[in-house]
Amino acid sequence: MPALRKLSIASLGTAVISLGAVAPANAAAFYNITGLDFLPSDINDKGEVVGEQYLWQAGKVTDLTTIPGANNSPISATAINNNSKIVGGGLNAGGFSDQPFIFDGTAITDLGRPGDFCNEFCPPTTAADINDANVVAIGYVLYSGSERPVTYIQDESGTQTEVLFDTFAVGINNTNQVVGYSPARARGSGEGRLWTENNTTTLLPANAPEFAIFGTSIADINNLGQVVGAGPEFSFPDNSQAQIWSDPLNNSIGTILGTLGGSTSRANGINDLTQVVGAYSLADGSTEHAFLWENGELVDLNTLIDSASGWELTSAVEINEHGDIIGIGNFNGEQRGFIASAKPVPEPTSTLGVLVGVFGLVSWRKRRVKR
Template sequence: MDSSIQVLNPSGGKIGTAYSINAANKLTGFSSGIPGSGIYATIWDPSGYGHYFDQGIAYDINDADTIVGLSSSQPAEWNNGEMSLLATGNGDWGAARSVNNSGIIAGWTGVTRTMTKSATLWMDYVPTNLDVPGEYSDAYDINDSGVVVGTYYLNEENRGFLWDDGIVHDLDDLIDPLSGWSITEAVAINNNGDIAAQGYHATYGFSALRLKYIEDSTCPAETTLANQSNQRAWIDELRGVRDQFLSQSSEGRALIQTYYRHADEVTARMKRDPRLGLQALSVLRFLEADLKATRSGKPVKLTARKIEAIRGFARSLQRGASPELSADLKTFLRKDLGVLLRKQ
């Protein structure tokens, strides 16, 4: 790989840090050690020459040269060198971390007295709390589709989150639960849905990770329940069965792996043929009491009618399926489905 280094003039300062670069090769960050005191928001032109403007940090710059950051512990935006402080809602401090090419800004706001931080979005300069759970949260980046990534702190753990169109996702819920990884923070997302993140694995420790987010859900369960008013409660119920029950046995883990291996194809099939989605929803409703009993640790014995409902949906999926999906469904249909939801 060929590479070159360009030393950025810190505009009279001794130290400089660059955080962002736009399509015109303009960079933003801060310079310190310049006349006066503290650090100064700085922009470097393509030649590497730096211009500082106000005390603070310039975290991001979009392709229209809009710059965002913080100044005097307040979220700030700069246009043509002129600074505007952003509203903090019910808070009194904050920072603007990222701005997309539509001018939508992501960052955080909080209250200094309690040292709280809440992930925040500014649209037309109006701050909106993203309602990320936990003791604190911070929105690090936003792409041109308006998808936001960041981190939050809950139950003494740092966790990565993704916000899309009003819905907050814990990033652990968007990866294979059998991978062994837990996402601790997500710091950047591009327009292709690639996410720069950090994760933890019991064997490998902490590591930099790249994740992929596909905006149209490829989760068959989410697709089935997309128009249900209690979708979130249903999804939580199903994931509880997955994590607390199925993942505890080799048979259950094999079933989970099969589900994720064919999730894209099954979702696409259900979107093309709504009858499949309706059949899946009917089966879920039929099994609702059994799923709840499983999570509470109660022994469950599926009736013959319920087993036949599951088999009927599997046979419907087989029609027109890929050879790989068809083969796995054939194996699934040979299993004793009556033991799947029994207490292990």
């Protein structure tokens, strides 16, 4: 069934929109929206969500500042892996403030400090991400008041390996590939970087002139080594657009994902099904909307939810392997976090039902192939 394999959520959304005269608007709601009282930063495959100082698990919210070891610190959670281990920054420990931490489900523990820099001085340090082997990607600023970041990885034994200099860490995958980006310099915006087994690859923006290596900001990497972020569209240099590096070790030049009417966009997250989420600007520049990209199709997430829900989804932050999406939106005019979960597949009793059934079959086939 080759036609089914090519069908994506994005193209399905386009098809359903075209059926407006056939089906009620609310019938095109493929996602249930759950509101969050904090702004999320990561979601694992169990559907557990972290963000700010909070952990969300099936409706239960835990304030991480109340966990033993938090030391009344203004901690902030950045990532959660499939072992439910959480990392972040902002911990007061060992006489120093703004340090990295890990939460193992029982207590919060200081991850230690980078190398020998903390005898008398300890820079602000944040754990940016953690993979399923519990290896953590950590970033710190080398000198106070400067923009000289360093990225290193730390395993469960505490062994530290410096991987990227002059680079803010943003992600690590299960093969210990690390991505980040350099700060902006006088020559232009930052430079995206990928570290793999002691080799560093510079991630170039799409359509860049030979001399223009700057301009990318990196957001995420999946277990296939695919990277997403944003970079300039050199036909219109001020218009940074969402990009994907599908095989960066063999082709370090990005591919633009596009926009939906506006001039700018950015990709924030990617899963192992190569589903990408992010945000794009509306044509009038008034605000942003969350998007989902898959198989070359870009769709506004707002077209896949109940139009009477009261939600306007402004940015999608991350997507897990089940297609659950977290992000930020406005609910009845108030900014909140959200979880968008795919609805159960209905019986195919109509043209729309057939399309939704096909969507469910495609998702099931993908998960089965992956397993």
